[in-house]
Amino acid sequence: MDKNEIKAIIAKRVAKELKDGDVVNLGIGIPTMVPSYLPEGVSLTLHAELGCVGAGPRPEEGKEDYYVVDAGGAPSSCMPGGSFVNSATSFCIIRGGHVDATVLGCLECDQEGNLANWIIPGKRMPGMGGAMDLVVGARKVIVAMEHTAKGNPKILEKCTLPLTAAKCVNLIITEMGVMEVRPEGITVTELHPEVTREQIQEATGCKLLFADEVKTMEV
Amino acid sequence: MPKTVTVQEAAAQVKDGMTVMIGGFLGCGNPHGIIAELVKNKVKDLTIIANDSPKTGYGLAQLIDNKQVKRFIATHVGMNQNVADQMNAGELVVDLVPQGSLAEMVRAGGGGLGGIITPTGLATPVEESPFAQGKITIDGKEYLIMKAVHADVALIAPHTVDKAGNCWFKGTTRNFSDLMATAADIVIAEADHIVDIGGIEPENVMVQGIFVDYVAQGEGH
Numbered sequence: 274m275d276k277n278e279i280k281a282i283i284a285k286r287v288a289k290e291l292k293d294g295d296v297v298n299l300g301i302g303i304p305t306m307v308p309s310y311l312p313e314g315v316s317l318t319l320h321a322e323l324g325c326v327g328a329g330p331r332p333e334e335g336k337e338d339y340y341v342v343d344a345g346g347a348p349s350s351c352m353p354g355g356s357f358v359n360s361a362t363s364f365c366i367i368r369g370g371h372v373d374a375t376v377l378g379c380l381e382c383d384q385e386g387n388l389a390n391w392i393i394p395g396k397r398m399p400g401m402g403g404a405m406d407l408v409v410g411a412r413k414v415i416v417a418m419e420h421t422a423k424g425n426p427k428i429l430e431k432c433t434l435p436l437t438a439a440k441c442v443n444l445i446i447t448e449m450g451v452m453e454v455r456p457e458g459i460t461v462t463e464l465h466p467e468v469t470r471e472q473i474q475e476a477t478g479c480k481l482l483f484a485d486e487v488k489t490m491e492v
Numbered sequence: 493m494p495k496t497v498t499v500q501e502a503a504a505q506v507k508d509g510m511t512v513m514i515g516g517f518l519g520c521g522n523p524h525g526i527i528a529e530l531v532k533n534k535v536k537d538l539t540i541i542a543n544d545s546p547k548t549g550y551g552l553a554q555l556i557d558n559k560q561v562k563r564f565i566a567t568h569v570g571m572n573q574n575v576a577d578q579m580n581a582g583e584l585v586v587d588l589v590p591q592g593s594l595a596e597m598v599r600a601g602g603g604g605l606g607g608i609i610t611p612t613g614l615a616t617p618v619e620e621s622p623f624a625q626g627k628i629t630i631d632g633k634e635y636l637i638m639k640a641v642h643a644d645v646a647l648i649a650p651h652t653v654d655k656a657g658n659c660w661f662k663g664t665t666r667n668f669s670d671l672m673a674t675a676a677d678i679v680i681a682e683a684d685h686i687v688d689i690g691g692i693e694p695e696n697v698m699v700q701g702i703f704v705d706y707v708a709q710g711e712g713h
Contacts, residue, residue, distance in 0.1 A: 322591060323517040323543075324664050339713045340651065340663030346518030346546065346571070349664070357661075359698075360543070360668045361599050364592030368612065392617070398588070399570025400544070406592035406612045439615035 279419055279448040282465070282492050285310040286446050287376055287417045289491075296320055298367070298407055300377030301345060303417045307376060318355075320372055322403035324363050327355020344403070367403065368410035375411035377404065378418045379442075381432045384479040386442040386454040388416065389434035401437065408441040420447035426478035428452070428459065449473045450490055458482045463490040494657035494681075494704045502647075502680045502708040503529030510644040511539040513598065513676055515669030518544055518571065519551030521661070523649040523682035525710045527551060531558055539563040541598070541641055543591065543668055545572040559583065565641065567591040589623060593638050595671060597623065600640035602674025609635045646676035649710065650699065653683035654691045657701030666698060673699040682710040 274282075280303050288310035291297060298320045299305055308317065321328040321344055329350035332338065337348035351357065358366070366372060379390040388408055391401040408414050421427060428445060445452040450473050451463035460482040461473060466489050474481050503526050506512055516522035531554045538561050545566065546553045553572045555561050563585040569575040578584035589597065596608040607625060613636045618624060625637040648669040650659035659681055661669060673679050681704050 321664075323520075324667050338663060340520070340665050342518060342520040342664055346520065351663070357663060357666060359666050359670050360591065360595035361671055363667075364595050368592055368610070387615075397570070398576065398586075400566065400568035400588045401590050401616075401618075402544070402568040403591040405590040405616060405618070409612045409614075410592075436616045438612075 274448060280306060282448045283417050283446055286451060286490060287415060288312065290415060290444065291315060291317060291374060294318070295373040296366075296371060298322060298372050298375040298411065300375070300404070302378050304376040304378070320366060321349070322363055322367065322407070324358050324360060325349070325351055325355060326358060326366065327352040329355070364403070364406050367406045370410060370412055372407070372411040374413040374415055375407045376415045376417050377407070379416050379427065381427055381429055381434050382416055382442050382445065383429045383432045384454070384459050386440045387432045388414070388437045388442050389432040390437050392435050394435065404437050408438045413443050414441050416442050416445045418447060420449045420473070420476050426476060429478035449476060452481070455482070460484050461487055463488045465490045465492060493655065494701065494707045496655070496686065496707050499525040499529050499682060499708045499710070502526050502682065502706050503533055505678055505680060505706065506530060506535050506538070506645050508535055509537045511541065513643040513646040513668070513672040514540060514542040514552050515646070515648040515667060515672050516542065516551060517664060517667045519546035519553070521649050521665030521667055521669060522546070522551035523647045523680070523710065524551060526647055526680065526682050526708065527554060530555060530560070534560065536560050537562045539565065541565045541643055543594070544568040545575050547571045548574055556584070563587070565589060567594055587621060587623065589621065589638070590618060595668060597638055597641045598668060598671045598675050601642040602671060605640055607637055607639045609637055611635055613638070641675065643672070643676040645678045645680065646672040648673055648679065648681050648699070650681050650683045652685045652687055652692060653681045653704070653707050654687050654689050654701070656689050657681065657704030657707060658692050658697040659683070659699035659704065660692050660696055661698050670699045673703045678706070679704050680706040680708065682708045684710050684712045
């Protein structure tokens with residue numbers, strides 16, 4: 274599978290997790306592709322942590338608003354019915370459980386649902402921004418990522434990098450399948466039609482469990 | 493009533509060694525006119541409290557690029573390689589704080605509280621932050637205690653300010669700015685538009701004029 278195909282499979286599957294009316298915060302990368310795959314009749318309120326409830330798409334070239342950017346600093350917009358808030362209210366929304374789901378990538382996650390996605394000591398330390406608050410406060414934390422990094426597992430027995438938060442991940446969606454983080458361990462509930470149980474286990478750094486009924490992932 | 497000054501006069505309020513809060517998110521909402529003057533007047537050894545460093549050369553990033561900052565308290569510094577380079581060279585101390593925690597730490601500093609109690613940062617390197625003051629368990633749930641922050645000067649960039657100092661922010665420029673306006677000894681608003689009293693409806697005031705000491709005319713957009 275080429276990279277674009279992989280990203281599309283993941284974004285499309287994430288889109289099915291979201292319900293009409295959900296308040297959702299999307300991280301950078303694959304998560305930003307999710308809105309393009311929402312089923313008909315599903316409309317989300319996008320929360321942008323810098324202070325927009327009901328964030329809209331990037332304006333057309335020449336129609337940018339100097340005063341409105343997204344979490345990456347790029348020109349953005351606010352949907353009709355949306356509003357702007359300050360950082361305190363924005364994070365009240367996050368920590369207070371008013372965000373239904375956050376979708377984000379990760380460097381590592383593990384079988385306890387621990388997540389590491391903000392720092393590689395000695396190499397990269399961009400900072401956590403709003404990520405720590407988001408994974409602590411959102412009702413559902415969905416990790417959307419390629420299953421491995423250059424062939425190395427990212428889903429591990431125990432994270433080796435400094436954590437973003439402990440025991441926060443609920444669902445992991447990769448191009449190989451869909452996995453729920455359950456008390457007994459990471460449980461595969463859906464598999465890509467061309468991926469076997471052995472292959473997904475091989476690409477994972479911890480022992481996987483399989484649901485009683487493993488569904489075929491729609492790709 | 494706040495004093496109306498030029499951006500040069502506003503920048504002159506910032507002295508060597510001061511702690512300065514600067515509103516904005518990746519440069520959107522930075523007071524660009526005052527920052528340009530700070531770069532020119534070469535004030536140094538600043539402690540900056542802000543959400544982030546924008547990309548090199550833009551907004552408050554210029555103060556770091558120009559090595560005028562000795563300590564940077566922020567949530568995200570990945571857009572400006574100079575932050576990591578100066579940190580590795582021992583020229584800059586960086587304290588990374590979660591964004592939601594920083595917002596509340598500023599609010600606490602402005603509102604007479606000693607700190608905040610948050611679940612964010614538990615089991616992470618934030619526990620070792622100089623702002624972390626240990627943990628507390630409330631109703632069986634664990635939290636981290638984070639110290640409030642306060643500054644000598646806060647620099648904010650409302651779209652409109654009236655002559656009483658009341659501020660109105662547009663779009664996403666508000667972010668930390670209205671919180672910072674409560675948490676500094678001297679508050680300077682660089683506005684795109686300065687209007688007469690009554691030019692902002694009382695219901696729409698986002699920073700009350702009582703917090704604001706100086707008003708400066710910005711570049712205008």
